Amino acid sequence: MNETHCHICGSTDFEERLVEYIYRRGGEYLVVQNVPCEVCLHCGERYYKGEVLLNIERRFKAIHERHAKPQSQRLIPIEVYA
Numbered sequence: 001m002n003e004t005h006c007h008i009c010g011s012t013d014f015e016e017r018l019v020e021y022i023y024r025r026g027g028e029y030l031v032v033q034n035v036p037c038e039v040c041l042h043c044g045e046r047y048y049k050g051e052v053l054l055n056i057e058r059r060f061k062a063i064h065e066r067h068a069k070p071q072s073q074r075l076i077p078i079e080v081y082a
């Protein structure tokens with residue numbers, strides 16, 4: 001078996017977790033909850049499977065092209081730091 005190393009810190013300690021993923025493209029956002037990923041226990045870097053990212057991208061596209069409705073929607077406050 002190949003041992004996986006973190007690309008950031010080289011650690012081999014990972015844990016599978018469900019996290020919140022914020023997808024952003026062209027000023028549009030999609031927040032996806034309960035996304036499975038491997039988290040490096042040393043530096044906190046998250047690793048997602050290609051298939052998972054592809055599903056999120058597809059979902060983003062469907063929602064922003066109005067083919068699908070999101071499960072819920074929220075107004076997000078935006079500020080410029082000055």
Ligand SMILES: [Zn+2]
Binds near residue numbers: 040
């Ligand atoms: Zn790491």
